[in-house]
Amino acid sequence: MKKYALVFAVYAFIHAFRAVCLFSYDMGFSYSNTTVFLPENPYTPQTSSTNKFELFTTVNFLKSYYLLSFSPSVYYTDDKIYPGLYGAKFMVFYNMFSFLLAKNNVYFGEGIIDNFLFPLSFVNADQAYSNSYYQYTNFWNTAFYCDLNKISVPLMFTTSVIADTESIDAYKKPQWLVLFAKADYSDKSLSASLCYSPIYKNDAWENRISGEVKYIFANDFNLYSNASYNFDKDIFALLGASKAFLVDEYTFATGLELSYPDNDMQYAIYEVIDYNYLSLVTGVYYVNNDTYNNRSITLMNTLSLTLNNLQISITWDSWNLLEKRSAYPAVLQIGVKYEKL
């Protein structure tokens, strides 16, 4: 009962504070359910499911030279309620410099099946790919930006640290840390990035250099390629092309990707269909699966419904279409999220 009183007190405080100080605030929630269907075996149950429901309030102070926002939350998982922090952001900007300390969404680079520019791909694989708004978590990070575009030089420099947020939220020592220094060149059609990132994981440091080149043609045909190299002579590379079509109220985007992660080759073809509130991402990729020691065709499907700030998404990934389904795992994810942009 005390917990509810505390939550109520926080809301009362926010409302009282709003009367004396000008700021904006929003409320939101997110619910996610992940069910893994495992192959038949005598050791583990065939399905395992996790649920998380999070309710949060975002308070924004946005002035012309600084920005402060935080989203305290309460979340429900494993039959228990915990207090938490959904997101936070502190940013100061002056001319071409900005400094950021935040728990927010971090993402850059291209790629649906892999993204080798983004250094987080190498520590937290399931967070890495796809630029879609559903299915992501917020990470604690700090960054310093220097945007030379302000003085008509098409370059931007970023240095940043991203930390293992799952451990920090559980009051534990971070298991991994990603540092990176990045330079971006960008004009109307060409963009190129070069990124140097030392990564700390499993009590050891690993140095990586990655880069990306992307070209957008006038008819919205995109060509992109990124690659990463660590000093143990492992090369990861990705080449992709996509094109968007418009037919009546439908938007189709077709893409092809070729990925070479660590002496392995993957091919993918995907289709994004947008119609009003609905969007469907569907694709197949052909992969040499080390775990099962054979080649397989994987199906990925995400259906999402977006009603302004409300998002409902259903994702179904099955591991192999060629074999009997019972022999391979599959993942079903259902997510509902209400959040302002």
Added chain:
Amino acid sequence: MNRNILNKLKFWLFIILSVFCINFAYPEENNLYSELVKLNGAYVNSASSVLVTMKCTYYYADKKPEEGTLYALFNKYQELLKIELKTGNIYILDLDSGCYFLNNKLRSPLKVSGNYSIESAQVSDMLSIDFSKDYELEEFDTKAAKFLLKRTNNKLLYPYISVTVQNEKGTGEKIYELTFMDRSQKPVRKLQYTTGNVSGIRCFKKVVVYKSVLDNAGSSSYDFIYTIDSIEKTTVNSALFNSVNMKDLCEYMEQLLQ
């Protein structure tokens, strides 16, 4: 002696008068161009940041026209455009470093070419053009109040713009007809800018985007029309105008709109 002075006076009077008349007969070479830049400068590249509210109409071949609202926040030549749609808002940030797209389905801004369509309009037609920075005067036809602009930057889609100036019937307003042309100066796209007063500022009030270069009148020939409702001076930190801070810039714009 007196006659001599009188003759001289007559001669100079004639010279002055004729120069004066020439001025009337043939407008000064880049007068219309500098006026175009000045009228456009009410929002693009103006001294302070401005927030512009626009009413727009989307025209379709097989459907009734639809009304909508656009908001644009300008800081120098940089522009953030908010497009309100029934399926959610779309934000477009136009910078030197490219055109960025953001909606509530994306995690981070997506760089796009700016040539794709939203409803019946092309994004490049919704964004304002900076005639002083991106284009320069190439040719001037003194007789027909017509001039040709050439791009200064190879990255722009259209290499040439041909501009014809007419007076609107009934009102004292001017109509600038812009024909965008390709490398061989073949017309590709036609836009019409009409002058007017908005919030006490003289600027281009109405913009008509035609479906094809040949069509001239009738609602069936329009793609998209927007009319500027208000221009407000505002303050915004220019550091927010980059792809990394785009979400915060959108948030700031929302706060300005409230």
